[in-house]
Amino acid sequence: MLSLRIAARFLRRSPVQSALIAAGIAVGIGVQVFLGSLIISLQQNLVDETIGSSPQVTVAAAEEGEPVTVTEAVRASLEGDDRVVAVVPVRTFSAIYRGDGASAPLQVVGGELGELDTIYDISGRTLKGAATLAGDDVLVGKEFAATNGLEPGDRAVFVLPDGAESRRTVAAVFDFGTAAANQTFAFVPATFAAEVLGHAPDQVTAVELQVADVFASVAVADDLRGDPALAGTTVSEWQSENEDLLSALQSQSTSSYTIQFFVLVAVALGIASTLAISAVQKTRQIGILKAMGMRDAKAGRIFLWQATLLGVTGAAAGVGVGLALIALFSRFAATFTIDPQWAFVALSFAVGVAVALLSSVIPSRRTSKLDPIEVIQGG
Numbered sequence: 001m002l003s004l005r006i007a008a009r010f011l012r013r014s015p016v017q018s019a020l021i022a023a024g025i026a027v028g029i030g031v032q033v034f035l036g037s038l039i040i041s042l043q044q045n046l047v048d049e050t051i052g053s054s055p056q057v058t059v060a061a062a063e064e065g066e067p068v069t070v071t072e073a074v075r076a077s078l079e080g081d082d083r084v085v086a087v088v089p090v091r092t093f094s095a096i097y098r099g100d101g102a103s104a105p106l107q108v109v110g111g112e113l114g115e116l117d118t119i120y121d122i123s124g125r126t127l128k129g130a131a132t133l134a135g136d137d138v139l140v141g142k143e144f145a146a147t148n149g150l151e152p153g154d155r156a157v158f159v160l161p162d163g164a165e166s167r168r169t170v171a172a173v174f175d176f177g178t179a180a181a182n183q184t185f186a187f188v189p190a191t192f193a194a195e196v197l198g199h200a201p202d203q204v205t206a207v208e209l210q211v212a213d214v215f216a217s218v219a220v221a222d223d224l225r226g227d228p229a230l231a232g233t234t235v236s237e238w239q240s241e242n243e244d245l246l247s248a249l250q251s252q253s254t255s256s257y258t259i260q261f262f263v264l265v266a267v268a269l270g271i272a273s274t275l276a277i278s279a280v281q282k283t284r285q286i287g288i289l290k291a292m293g294m295r296d297a298k299a300g301r302i303f304l305w306q307a308t309l310l311g312v313t314g315a316a317a318g319v320g321v322g323l324a325l326i327a328l329f330s331r332f333a334a335t336f337t338i339d340p341q342w343a344f345v346a347l348s349f350a351v352g353v354a355v356a357l358l359s360s361v362i363p364s365r366r367t368s369k370l371d372p373i374e375v376i377q378g379g
Helices: 002-013 015-052 074-080 111-122 140-150 181-182 190-196 214-225 243-281 285-289 294-330 343-358 361-368 372-377
Strands: 057-061 086-099 102-110 126-129 137-141 155-159 164-172 185-188 204-211 231-237
Touching: 002 015, 002 086, 002 294, 015 214, 015 294, 015 343, 057 214, 057 343, 074 086, 074 204, 086 111, 086 190, 102 111, 102 140, 102 155, 102 181, 111 126, 111 185, 111 204, 137 140, 137 181, 140 164, 140 181, 155 343, 164 181, 181 185, 185 190, 214 231, 343 361
Parallel strands: 102 185, 137 164
Antiparallel strands: 057 204, 057 231, 086 102, 086 155, 086 204, 126 164, 137 185, 155 164
C-alpha cells in the first residue's frame, strides 16, 4: 500500500498540523456525542417523569359517566396487541376529604394494586407505610398527607359522590414526583370503588393502557378505534392531549439536530481546508512521484488515506471526549442520569470518518490532475 505509506509519512512530517486536524475532529465528534446523549437522555427522563407513570392510551365509554364492560373479547383485543405492555381496568370517582376544620377534593382511583403498579408503580414510589389495597385501605400522596397531617395508620373521612361518608385507613404515602399528583390522587380497593359507583364486577370507568413505545400511542389508538370488540367506546391517547409537551420534545430534537449539523459542517470545512493546504504544500513531492510512474489514482489516494487516518484517529478520540463529558456532567451538573446512547455513539464515529473522507475529495482531485512536468519545471 504505497499510497498509505506515503500518506502516513506526510502526516508524520507535519505533526503539529496533523494533531490540530485530529483535535478538531475530536472536539466536533465529542460535542456531537455529548449533545446527542444529553438530548436523548433528557427526553427519556422527561417522558418517564410525565408520561411513563401515567396511562398513554385510555379506553372509556362513548357517553360520559357510563361504565365500560370488560368482556373477554375486550380484554383479548387489548392484551393481544404486542405494542401494549399494560392493561389496567380502573374505577374513578371524585371525593372530598374532611378533616379538622379543613376539606380537600380528591380524584380517587380504584383498582388492583398489582395492576395499578404496572402503570403508576405505587409500591416503588411509597415513602411511608406499606402499599396495600384491601379492606378499608387508602393510599394518598405526599403533599396531601403533609397538608392534612396524615400518617400511615391514621383514619381519614371522605365524602363520597352520593353525600355519604366513608372512613378509610391511610395504608401508605406515595410520591409521584409532582405536587399536583401528590395533592389530588388517592387509591382505594377495586371492590370499594365498584360499590361507590354501583358497578357490576365486569364494569369499570375506563381501561388504561401503556405501550412499549410511548410515541406509538397514536397508531395504537387508531387501531383500537377500528376494533369491533371495542364498539361503543372512545379511545384517547396522550399525544393529542399533551400537545405542548409533544411540541417541546420535538423542539429539543430539532435543536439537537441543528447544532450537530453545524458542528459537522465546521469540522468538514476545517478538514477540507487543511488537506487543501497540505496538497499545495506537497505539490512538488506529488509531481516527482508521478514523474517516477505513480498513476493519477494512486496519487489521489494519498490524501484519501490521510483523511482516513485523521478521521479514524480524531473520531475515536472524539468518542472518548464525548464519554468523558457525559461522565463529568452526570457527576457534577446533571439532575438526571445521562446514559451514553451507544447506537448514536457508533453513528457519530461513522459520521466523523465519513466527513473526513468527503473532505478529501477536493485535494484528492486536485492532486490527480497535477502535470508532473509543469510541477518540476516550476521548481
